[in-house]
Amino acid sequence: MSLGRGRTQFTFNVDSLGFGRGEALPASALVPSPLFPPLQFRPVPLPTGEEVDYMLALKQELRASSKILPSHIRPGRVKIDVDRYSDKYQSGEPKHSAVEWNPDWSRLPRELCIMGPKTRKASECITAITLLHHRHFLTFAIEMAFFHCWFQQTLEKNEKNQSEGEEDEEKKKTGEEEEESGEGEDYDEEEFEEETDYIMSYFDNGEDFGGDSDDNMDEATY
Amino acid sequence: MTAQEVRLCALLLQEHFGEVVEKVGTHLLRSGALNLRALAHETRTSLDLVKKSLCVLVQHGMCTFGPGRRGPAGPLEYRVSCERILYMLRYPRYIYTAKSLYGDTGELVMEEILQRGQMTMSNTVRTVADRLTQNMEDGQSTDYNDVVTAFSRLVETHFLQRCPPVDTATSKKTVSEVPESPASTITQPSQPENYPDCYKLPQIHLTGRGKRRRSDEDGDVGARVAKKAKLEHTEACGDEGIYWQVNVERFHLHFRHQAIISAVASKLDQTSSEIVRTMLRMSEVTTPANAAYTQAVSANEIFRAVPPSYNISRPILDQYLTLLVDDPMEFVGKAGDSGGGMYVVNLHRALANLARATLESVVQERFGSRSARIFRLLLRKRHLEQKQVEDFAMIPAKEAKDMLYTLLSENLVQLQEIPKTPDHAPSRTFYLYTVNQLPTARLLLQNCYKAVGNLIDRRLFETKENKRHLEKSQRIEAILGSLQASGAEPAQLAEVEEMITAPERQQLEALRHHINKLDSSENQVDETIFLLESYIKSTSCSR
Numbered sequence: 001m002s003l004g005r006g007r008t009q010f011t012f013n014v015d016s017l018g019f020g021r022g023e024a025l026p027a028s029a030l031v032p033s034p035l036f037p038p039l040q041f042r043p044v045p046l047p048t049g050e051e052v053d054y055m056l057a058l059k060q061e062l063r064a065s066s067k068i069l070p071s072h073i074r075p076g077r078v079k080i081d082v083d084r085y086s087d088k089y090q091s092g093e094p095k096h097s098a099v100e101w102n103p104d105w106s107r108l109p110r111e112l113c114i115m116g117p118k119t120r121k122a123s124e125c126i127t128a129i130t131l132l133h134h135r136h137f138l139t140f141a142i143e144m145a146f147f148h149c150w151f152q153q154t155l156e157k158n159e160k161n162q163s164e165g166e167e168d169e170e171k172k173k174t175g176e177e178e179e180e181s182g183e184g185e186d187y188d189e190e191e192f193e194e195e196t197d198y199i200m201s202y203f204d205n206g207e208d209f210g211g212d213s214d215d216n217m218d219e220a221t222y
Numbered sequence: 223m224t225a226q227e228v229r230l231c232a233l234l235l236q237e238h239f240g241e242v243v244e245k246v247g248t249h250l251l252r253s254g255a256l257n258l259r260a261l262a263h264e265t266r267t268s269l270d271l272v273k274k275s276l277c278v279l280v281q282h283g284m285c286t287f288g289p290g291r292r293g294p295a296g297p298l299e300y301r302v303s304c305e306r307i308l309y310m311l312r313y314p315r316y317i318y319t320a321k322s323l324y325g326d327t328g329e330l331v332m333e334e335i336l337q338r339g340q341m342t343m344s345n346t347v348r349t350v351a352d353r354l355t356q357n358m359e360d361g362q363s364t365d366y367n368d369v370v371t372a373f374s375r376l377v378e379t380h381f382l383q384r385c386p387p388v389d390t391a392t393s394k395k396t397v398s399e400v401p402e403s404p405a406s407t408i409t410q411p412s413q414p415e416n417y418p419d420c421y422k423l424p425q426i427h428l429t430g431r432g433k434r435r436r437s438d439e440d441g442d443v444g445a446r447v448a449k450k451a452k453l454e455h456t457e458a459c460g461d462e463g464i465y466w467q468v469n470v471e472r473f474h475l476h477f478r479h480q481a482i483i484s485a486v487a488s489k490l491d492q493t494s495s496e497i498v499r500t501m502l503r504m505s506e507v508t509t510p511a512n513a514a515y516t517q518a519v520s521a522n523e524i525f526r527a528v529p530p531s532y533n534i535s536r537p538i539l540d541q542y543l544t545l546l547v548d549d550p551m552e553f554v555g556k557a558g559d560s561g562g563g564m565y566v567v568n569l570h571r572a573l574a575n576l577a578r579a580t581l582e583s584v585v586q587e588r589f590g591s592r593s594a595r596i597f598r599l600l601l602r603k604r605h606l607e608q609k610q611v612e613d614f615a616m617i618p619a620k621e622a623k624d625m626l627y628t629l630l631s632e633n634l635v636q637l638q639e640i641p642k643t644p645d646h647a648p649s650r651t652f653y654l655y656t657v658n659q660l661p662t663a664r665l666l667l668q669n670c671y672k673a674v675g676n677l678i679d680r681r682l683f684e685t686k687e688n689k690r691h692l693e694k695s696q697r698i699e700a701i702l703g704s705l706q707a708s709g710a711e712p713a714q715l716a717e718v719e720e721m722i723t724a725p726e727r728q729q730l731e732a733l734r735h736h737i738n739k740l741d742s743s744e745n746q747v748d749e750t751i752f753l754l755e756s757y758i759k760s761t762s763c764s765r
Contacts, residue, residue, distance in 0.1 A: 041588065056745065058317055059745065066237070071239055073243055075240075075241055076268065104465070107388045
């Protein structure tokens, strides 16, 4: 390394840097580079044409329809304050996926199969009942029970499970369930949903009452 | 997995599958392979939701499961593939290709399978027939056989393939009685091509026509479709357990060929591109997937296979082939002299040239044509000193310096030191500027991922800003629709339309325009991503 004797000597050709020796060094920037640096040249316009428009429409359609499919999973409802008894009987979200999704459980690991307490109860029911009857129903019923484990939250789904599972076994319960499923699965608030004896409005929290009145209530209430 | 890729994957998962799947998927991407309990614990989501998300991801082929670190006795581990998630950007392109090759039926088949991940043939046929019937006029319906034909053609040309069978030992947690031989496949076979019946169509007994959904009661339609699906589910069609998925590699091959053909068309002329298209078509089935060259075809075969509408005589064809071989782009090479001359298409070289053209065009659009000249110079001449750059590019020294330093700061150009003496003294060292094509392509690819991430972010932001307007307009459209269906007078309709004021309408129009532009840009950037990805993959294969 050459040591500077008295005066500083640059060890390379200074001209290539773009400024002379005596001049001041260019000012150093003390801020990070801007987040949206100004563009030197305008970008080229997007291509247009039938193909491009069609692909655009396809993309938007795909996005919209993927929101309705059962593979779009919504997070569970966050509990606002205290646990309430009525939570058990009020389904959290409306059933939006028109066609439910029953994946082929033989292709998925068994640990991913969800067995909720309701379906477990249903499967216990089924297995208990079949033990009284023919033995060959046992394997078939267990397969049916595995086959029907899915969204635990959808109570109506459980109802259908029971109706499907018991259809072949012609138990006395099926009389009522078949009648219900025969109604076209209307969201029947008035009748029983989850083997309770009360209509659904019994479980109404009362949280929604009184919030909608926006009349001019000048007079005091007594 | 780079940070930009993970960010883009997160945005795509959120768009298609929701927040829960996004959280689970992103965490798996970042941490590699995890088992179920660890995943639930680390993402702090309930076990049920994690299970559902994993089911969704496995169904769509983005997640694989297999025995973990503790061997077959331990818990299963799940792995997410970043590449497969990024292919979601390309779904519109796949569907459009299916439409152009096989018509509306093919398009709908592809759309159904892409959206559901995996489907059986009978399910697909029924759903597509119903959808086609829905769009037809009253009284007409689609026969199942038409859909079956379209499906079969897709399978024959390898655009659809069977999902590889899952070894049942992994899907059961209990130890199976049959002892496992050490060489048996315990995990899912990753290569569906290894499965011999990959493209075999099952024999199904499916006759009937598509059913039209009665649209009078909107609320019950969902329930009715669900009930119908439940009833039809019980009909066995003979193809239980055989699921079909989209063969993305085949689509990618098709896109690569399209890119080469259009490059030839723009560089030379239409007839030469037709000849190259014929050569590619003839060697499609015989060429292995990642080969550098297609199988050699003789000029005689090409002459027979060229479509007759082009009316090329034999000597003209020979001239065209010679022209293609002599072209500096080296799309076509001569591999022998038998049969009138054996010719191959140089796939990897063509991809490299296409990538190089992409890089040059990027530099040109961002920094101007003179910087692009310097860039091209450095690509051709490999290493140049600063003085030489100024001379060869014929640009005044000061400006050339400026441009060179700008390119250097953007990392598109690298500096190579060659010392003359062991002490690396700057006065006695050569400083050479150089451009390396492969690292620069990788850099631009990451930039593309970042660009798409930014586009999606901006689109979400715009939608959120104008959420109130959008909701209002949707509600009004719904009201209008129901009024029209129940036969209201035009005065009532006009009154409802007035509810949106003119400036609101303008704002909505502007919003729609912006969102269309952003979406279109995403599709455009994806084309560049495909090209650069194919080039990078081809270089790693040939090593």
